[in-house]
Every structure is written in C-alpha cells, then in structure tokens.
C-alpha cells in the first residue's frame with residue numbers, strides 16, 4: 001500500500017476532519033476521498049495564499065479571516081477497550097487529538113475553544129513560535145479562558161514531527177495537565193521530502209487512570225553513560241538534609257494505550273512483506289519513559305524529535321522520554337502476527353502495544369523479549385565532528401528534595417525552585433549567540449529536558465562528545481551530565497523545564513529571556 005506523497009500534501013489542511021484513531025490507514029483512505037475538497041477549501045481561503053510565508057502576527061488577523069484549524073477542548077469519555085472507558089479532557093472529543101498536517105512557512109490561523117471550567121493552554125511543542133503563541137503561561141502566553149476562545153496565528157516550522165499538548169499545571173490534580181487526554185500529533189510538511197518509504201504510521205503512546213504512589217518503577221539502566229561520583233555526593237547530601245526521609249509521591253497508571261486503544265482492541269497495523277513503514281512514535285505520557293520493540297524487526301532511526309539525524313542507525317528497541325518523538329523505518333521482512341509493544345511486561349499486558357499483522361497471516365499475536373540494549377543518542381550523531389564552541393556556558397545543577405512539599409519532591413536548579421509568582425528570568429540571552437546548557441543531575445531520576453521555542457544540538461551525552469543530533473527534548477540520566485547547545489535566534493521569554501509533569505510542577509523549570 002503506497003500513499004501518494006502529493007495527495008498527502010493536498011489533504012494537509014483537512015486532516016483535523018479525520019476523527020478517530022489517527023492511524024495512517026485512515027489517512028490513506030482520506031487521501032483518496034477528499035483531495036478535491038481540500039483543494040477547493042484551500043483555493044476558497046484567500047488567507048492561505050495571501051499570507052503564505054508572512055510572519056505570524058495576531059494583530060494582522062482580519063476579523064473575517066477564516067481559521068485554518070479549530071481545536072475544541074472539552075470533557076469527554078474515551079473507550080480504550082470494551083469495559084475500559086475513561087473520563088478525561090480531550091481535543092475534539094478524541095484521543096489522540098487530530099493529526100494536524102501543516103506546511104512549513106505557511107501561516108496558519110487556529111481557533112482554540114475551551115469548553116471546560118478551567119483556563120487552558122495549548123503548547124505547540126518543538127516549533128519556533130512567538131512567546132505569545134507558544135502556550136506557556138510562564139512565558140506570558142495568555143490562557144484560553146474557561147468557556148471561551150482564543151485565536152492564534154503562527155508560521156509552522158521547523159519541518160518535521162512535532163506535537164501539541166496542554167501546558168497547564170496539574171500539581172496534585174491528576175485530571176489536569178498532561179495526565180489528561182490533551183495531546184495530539186502534528187506534522188510540519190517540509191518543502192522537500194527525503195527518504196524512501198511506502199507509508200507512514202503515527203503512534204501516540206499514553207497512559208490513563210493515574211494515581212499517586214510512594215516510589216516508582218521507572219526504568220533506570222536503559223540510558224548509555226555512567227553515574228558521576230561528584231553528582232552522587234551532591235545527591236546524598238541533599239537526601240541527608242531532607243526533613244522527611246521518605247520518598248516523595250510518584251504517579252502510576254492502570255491503563256495503557258497506543259492511539260487511544262489498548263493492545264488487542266484497536267485495528268492491527270496491517271502490513272505486507274517487503275513494505276517499508278515509517279513509524280512516527282510520540283511518547284505523550286505525563287511522567288513515564290516508554291520503550292517500543294517489534295519482535296524480529298529492527299528500527300532504522302531516521303529522525304529524533306522530527307529532525308533528521310546525521311547517522312541513521314538500526315536499533316532493536318526505541319526508548320522515548322516524555323514528549324520525545326522518534327521517526328524510524330521498519331522493513332517488513334519477518335512475516336507473522338506480532339505485538340509491537342513496551343518492554344515493561346505489566347504495562348504491555350495492560351495495553352501498551354499494538355498488533356502488527358502481515359497479509360495472509362493469522363493467529364495469536366506473538367511477543368519476544370529483545371536482547372538488552374542501551375539507548376545512546378550519540379549513535380545517531382556525526383562521528384568525529386566537533387561542534388562550534390559556545391559563546392557562553394550556562395551550568396544547571398539539578399537537586400531533588402525528598403517529599404519537601406506536602407509529600408511531593410521539590411526540584412531546584414542551582415538551588416532555586418521556579419516560582420510562577422516571581423517569573424524571574426534565570427539568564428538573559430543575547431540574540432545570535434550560541435549557548436551551552438550544561439545540565440548536571442544530582443538525582444537518580446531520568447529527566448526529559450525540554451527547551452521551548454528553540455531546538456538544541458546535543459554536544460555531550462553519557463560522557464561522550466557528539467554533534468548534529470538536533471532535538472527539543474533529551475533524557476538526562478541519573479547522576480549524569482548532558483550538554484545542549486542552542487542559538488538564541490527567537491527573542492522572547494523562553495521556558496526550559498523537565499517534561500515530567502510531577503517535576504515541572506514542583507520547581508523544575510527555568511525561564512530565559514533576551515537582553
């Protein structure tokens with residue numbers, strides 16, 4: 001089954017109309033049936049043509065201008081499997097939210113309606129947008145008022161696999177923030193396509209039915225690199241100084257799903273031998289690190305967080321911190337009926353997987369445990385290349401204070417927990433300069449670190465120098481260091497934080513501003 005690339009581009013503007021599971025077989029049918037409608041819609045919308053490549057500027061939006069996309073935030077119920085219906089807040093009544101396909105450089109107008117009782121924020125994760133549009137109150141983005149609407153406009157980019165999600169603070173309310181169903185995939189179509197593949201499949205990994213517990217079972221030994229003694233000493237000192245010697249709350253989940261369906265309850269991904277499938281995998285978890293394996297198959301990693309990697313490489317397992325994306329090609333060369341799923345057996349048995357079924361094959365889906373494998377970003381980097389030296393290095397030392405806030409762990413960066421009341425910029429950036437964030441983790445947790453409105457280049461991970469891997473979220477291992485370089489090329493308040501909802505809600509944030 002081959003999707004014609006041109007047809008896909010043509011239906012870009014209509015994708016929000018395709019409701020339901022977000023898997024690409026649907027997309028393929030849509031491509032065949034609505035191309036003419038999409039063309040007509042584009043032609044009928046002068047905003048698309050007239051404002052192509054214009055800078056996003058809310059003030060310029062004519063009152064009568066038609067929105068290219070509408071998102072509706074509302075309480076709803078989603079059926080993950082028969083007997084497993086969850087009540088949560090979603091976009092357009094579905095989980096994941098509709099796959100939005102935008103064109104790089106072509107301005108879009110989006111109307112965000114909020115039918116809930118609480119103010120909301122939609123964050124355009126991984127895109128180079130203005131602070132007013134980005135969807136982070138910490139940066140000054142206005143809320144979408146409860147029972148209200150906010151119209152925004154921006155120029156999509158950079159090209160690649162992005163996503164959108166709520167940026168509301170949840171703290172102790174597990175119905176709020178990224179614990180809810182407010183997440184959806186977004187693809188910014190590049191001007192030119194690279195890579196030979198037959199079809200694309202978008203997979204959104206997500207847990208529901210959260211609850212608090214003491215202690216967690218987060219995978220710890222899956223990242224390359226070794227703990228640093230100096231950071232372990234810092235962590236020990238913080239533990240000794242804590243008033244409460246117990247561990248803080250963690251979040252666990254009862255239900256797990258891919259594209260909104262538990263393993264065995266969604267449509268299988270139907271493939272043919274010899275087909276080359278490009279999987280776009282999104283970890284939309286609030287707190288968890290996820291893995292994905294397909295027995296007997298290798299993933300050829302082509303892009304991380306939507307950005308092509310310098311050295312595509314084959315791996316047996318994908319590992320994704322919260323909010324990370326991996327685009328990986330799989331050559332379907334091992335016929336059977338397989339479970340593509342998480343390595344965590346409990347999570348897989350409670351839904352974290354999807355069946356891959358070869359044409360003409362039947363039977364019970366099979367799972368085989370892959371050999372142990374450590375995830376190493378530098379595998380995909382430029383070998384031997386040295387990144388340009390930064391103009392300045394910003395050191396950030398991360399410390400956990402056990403159960404310091406009513407039983408929740410508190411997080412500090414250089415001794416400071418982020419305060420929304422103060423919103424004090426930790427550092428003033430100069431436009432055009434290249435900065436290195438040297439992140440030092442004095443805790444045993446893995447932190448998926450996220451920089452808003454900018455992409456960064458990994459320059460050292462797990463103790464190894466690297467270059468050319470460009471991301472917007474990267475996992476920092478327990479008691480490890482991670483160097484992230486970025487160019488200050490998008491003025492405005494810019495948020496840096498751990499994407500683990502429990503961490504960001506309890507101090508693990510820093511605000512940068514431009515001088």
Ligand SMILES: [Cu+2]
Nearest residue numbers: 447498500503
């Ligand atoms: Cu964290």
